[in-house]
Amino acid sequence: MTAKWNPESGTLLDLAQDQGLTLPASCRAGVCGTCAATVHGQTAYLVDPLVEPRDGQALLCSSVPAADLVVEEN
Numbered sequence: 001m002t003a004k005w006n007p008e009s010g011t012l013l014d015l016a017q018d019q020g021l022t023l024p025a026s027c028r029a030g031v032c033g034t035c036a037a038t039v040h041g042q043t044a045y046l047v048d049p050l051v052e053p054r055d056g057q058a059l060l061c062s063s064v065p066a067a068d069l070v071v072e073e074n
């Protein structure tokens with residue numbers, strides 16, 4: 001799936017769900033790590049998450065793309 005993000009899209013998780021994807025998520029606040037996904041490209045956090053995802057991953061509930069980005073479905 002390809003989707004174009006804009007500021008009204010919200011977080012990467014919001015954008016994915018608006019496109020009909022069902023992705024794992026729980027707290028939606030950067031606390032639990034459930035939404036961690038492998039990304040290829042740069043992301044920026046809207047709020048600093050309390051858990052640090054592994055290298056190459058981002059917390060979709062708290063981040064937005066900073067450039068062209070590919071998100072792998074886990």
Ligand code: FES
Nearest residue numbers: 026028033035061
């Ligand atoms: S849903 Fe909990 S950190 Fe994203």
